Amino acid sequence: xxxxxxxxxxxxxxxxxxxxxxxxxxxxxxxxxxxxxxxxxxxxxxxxxxxxxxxxxxxxxxxxxxxxxxxxxxxxxxxxxxxxxxxxxxxxxxxxxxxxxxxxxxxxxxxxxxxxxxxxxxxxxxxxxxxxxxxxxxxxxxxxxxxxxxxxxxxxxxxxxxxxxxxxxxxxxxxxxxxxxxxxxxxxxxxxxxxxxxxxxxxxxxxxxxxxxxxxxxxxxxxxxxxxxxxxxxxxxxxxxxxxxxxxxxxxxxxxxxxxxxxxxxxxxxxxxxxxxxxxxxxxxxxxxxxxxxxxxxxxxxxxxxxxxxxxxxxxxxxxxxxxxxxxxxxxxxxxxxxxxxxxxxxxxxxxxxxxxxxxxxxxxxxxxxxxxxxxxxxxxxxxxxxxxxxxxxxxxxxxxxxxxxxxxxxxxxxxxxxxxxxxxxxxxxxxxxxxxxxxxxxxxxxxxxxxxxxxxxxxxxxxxxxxxxxxxxxxxxxxxxxxxxxxxxxxxxxxxxxx
Numbered sequence: 001x002x003x004x005x006x007x008x009x010x011x012x013x014x015x016x017x018x019x020x021x022x023x024x025x026x027x028x029x030x031x032x033x034x035x036x037x038x039x040x041x042x043x044x045x046x047x048x049x050x051x052x053x054x055x056x057x058x059x060x061x062x063x064x065x066x067x068x069x070x071x072x073x074x075x076x077x078x079x080x081x082x083x084x085x086x087x088x089x090x091x092x093x094x095x096x097x098x099x100x101x102x103x104x105x106x107x108x109x110x111x112x113x114x115x116x117x118x119x120x121x122x123x124x125x126x127x128x129x130x131x132x133x134x135x136x137x138x139x140x141x142x143x144x145x146x147x148x149x150x151x152x153x154x155x156x157x158x159x160x161x162x163x164x165x166x167x168x169x170x171x172x173x174x175x176x177x178x179x180x181x182x183x184x185x186x187x188x189x190x191x192x193x194x195x196x197x198x199x200x201x202x203x204x205x206x207x208x209x210x211x212x213x214x215x216x217x218x219x220x221x222x223x224x225x226x227x228x229x230x231x232x233x234x235x236x237x238x239x240x241x242x243x244x245x246x247x248x249x250x251x252x253x254x255x256x257x258x259x260x261x262x263x264x265x266x267x268x269x270x271x272x273x274x275x276x277x278x279x280x281x282x283x284x285x286x287x288x289x290x291x292x293x294x295x296x297x298x299x300x301x302x303x304x305x306x307x308x309x310x311x312x313x314x315x316x317x318x319x320x321x322x323x324x325x326x327x328x329x330x331x332x333x334x335x336x337x338x339x340x341x342x343x344x345x346x347x348x349x350x351x352x353x354x355x356x357x358x359x360x361x362x363x364x365x366x367x368x369x370x371x372x373x374x375x376x377x378x379x380x381x382x383x384x385x386x387x388x389x390x391x392x393x394x395x396x397x398x399x400x401x402x403x404x405x406x407x408x409x410x411x412x413x414x415x416x417x418x419x420x421x422x423x424x425x426x427x428x429x430x431x432x433x434x435x436x437x438x439x440x441x442x443x444x445x446x447x448x449x450x451x452x453x454x455x456x457x458x459x460x461x462x463x464x465x466x467x468x469x470x471x472x473x474x475x476x477x478x479x480x481x482x483x484x485x486x487x488x489x490x491x492x493x494x495x496x497x498x499x500x
Contacts, residue, residue, distance in 0.1 A: 032500045033478075033485050036433075038367075038425040039493035040341040045425045045432075051488040057475040058447045062454050062462060062499075064480075066442030069312075071455055072321060072384035073111030073165060074374075074431035076101065076408070078156075081121035081398050082391040083148035088413035097409055097418060098152075101390060102160040107428035109156075109164055110436050111384045113323055114149065116170035116203055118183070119221065120230035120401045121389055125183045128203065132176040135195045140202040142210075150210050157211070162436075165215035167293070167323060167386070168207075169266060171231035172220070174199065178233060185228040187235070193243055197251035204257050216261035218293045218323060219244060224267055227352075230401045237278035240264060241285050249288025261290035266323060268298040272307040276314040291319025291383075296373055297328065299360035300347050303376035312381035319383050325373065326388035327366045327406035331396045332421070334410060340366045340422040341492055345406075366406065370426045371451075371467040371494050378440055378453040378465075387427055429496045433463045450474065450489075464497040 035051075037043040086094045100106040118126045131139040142150075157163070172178070173188050173196050180186030188196055204214055223235035235243070244262055252260055265275040272294065280286045292311055298304065311320055329348040333339040342365055349361025374385050389407040396404030408424035411417065434455045443454035443464065454464045468474060468489045478485040480499060489495050 031480070031483060031485075033487070034498040034500075035487055036429065036496045036498075037490065037493050038422060038429060039490045040338065040367075041490060041493075042337070043490075043493070044420075044422070045428055045496075048487075051475075051486070053486075054473040054475045054488050056472050057477065058445060058450060059477040059479060060443065060445045060452050060454075060464065060466065061479040062464065063442030063444075064456055064462065068440035069320075069381050069383050071378075071434055071436060071438040071440065072319065073109075073436045074385050074427065074434065075107075075109035075112040075164060076387040076390040076427070077324070078112060078114040078149060078153050078166075079119065079121040079389050080115075080123055080145075080148050082389050082407070083152035084123060084398060085391050085393055085411055085413055086152055087148055089411060089418070090416050093411070093416055093418050097391060097411075098156055098159055100409070100420065100424070102156045102164070104161055107424070107431045108162070108435075109160070109431050110162065111165050111167070111321075111386055112156075113167045113169060113386045114153065115221070116168050116200075116217070117144070117172070117174075118231055118400075119171040120226075120403045121397075121399050121405075123398055124400050125231065127172075127174040127183075128206075129174040129176075129195075129199060135192075137195065137198055137202050140199070140206070142203070142206045150212070153212055154210065165436075166212070167216040167218065167261075167263065167321070168203065168214050169218040169221045169293075169323070170199075170233075171222075172233045183231050185225055185232055185234065187239075188233060188243070193247045194251070197243075197247040200248060201251055201255045201257060204252075204260065205255075214260065216263055216290060218263045218266040219248065220266065221324075222267045222295070223265070224271070230403065237265075237275045241278050241281070241289075244288050245285050253288075261319065262288050263291050263293040263319065263321065263323070264289050266293040267295055269294050269296070269304040269307045270298040272304070272311045276311045280315045280318070286315065286318075289315075289318060291315075291321060293321055293323040294382075296322065296325035297348070300345075300349070300362060300364040300369055301372070302360060303373045303380070305376060305380045308377065308380035308382060320381055321383055322373075322377055322385040324386065324388050325370075327369070327423075329404065330406050331404050332392065332394060332406045332410045334394050334412075335419050337422050341368075343368075345369075365469075367422050367426055367492075367494070368467075368469050370423055371429075371465075372469070374426075374430055375451045375453045375465055375467055378455070379443075379451075381440075385430070387423075426494060429465060429494055433496050433498055434465075438463070447474075460500070462499040464495075464499070466495045466497065468493050468495075
């Protein structure tokens, strides 16, 4: 016969065992891991199932409690060049490309850019204000955009499940508002500042009527100019800030566009310091600026971390967004994935940079430049990253100035052929998995050449991007809290790792 006190003891032990088992089950719930790779060997956003250990190893440590900037998004630009090419393709290929960029099974672009009136990647020069001295812009018209640009944007909107933000940039003020009366170069004449501010308001209204809501505008594309080659209007940091403070900001606010984000600068990062110093010189000058827009053309390898950090510290609550980058001054290489991994591409600086800046413009591998720049930006407070043209032809156009460039998707409209270059997959590694409102979190890697960054999405998933530009394969230990996941990354490969 078992005594009563012994029964209580056994009952307590039994309950204790149940509690321990339940606790162990809770604690042993493993995080899942999905790894996608694009590599020189041929993977293209390929989901990996098996990992072979390598002779060399490295580790990545993730710290979700260490939080940095919020992610706005990733994507590319709607240009007349891209839109006109889509119009020349079969309906099936047109849809294939737009689905690849905006569909749920595609790159899921969330942040985009477009041009206000013509740019170098337009088919010709045009303005929305063709009638001179029309200060009230009674003849303002976006008719030039109806054939190509507007249909491309509206079709993308229908495809995108979560939608995407659009930043719009003018390359120039209407020529009659400038001191040289030209599309190229020159400055805004002071008496036309109010008319140019109205130009933005009219554009926002006209596009809204087409069902296209603009999220943000930059004051002008590349205010330093572009060597007087294509559409431009010159601004100094003070001239731009005074225009935003006294004209553009108040006008948009008065006309009901107060929530439109105004971005200053919109050119290369090396000039950031003088621009943010002026933009954020005081509370009055900062009021209407939502943030700073930047490009990458200052170098083919340096992402200028010191400049990015300076801009963030100057205005830590403002956006810092890369609004343009591409493989420029280069005719695309057709259906040769290997070329995009080789250091054979050249940029404008290869021929034209001054002797003191030549070192910034060596030949480079396009994949390396994209992956390194995006990861470098994320690790230095950049909120979003926007590629230039989404689609170009085999020449690198169309482009009225013949300023040839490369896009992630290249097409031959004469033969109705489409080529998704490795750059498309590089962009998708970020845009597809790092979603708007994700937060950049702590991520350290014990390697000087292999790069990594990490964000945590709103759904709690953690996304890590790892780029290995070396000729060595590596085993990787991913450390999150006390758990370690073991994978490997091939030589010359980009991986996106999703932890749930």
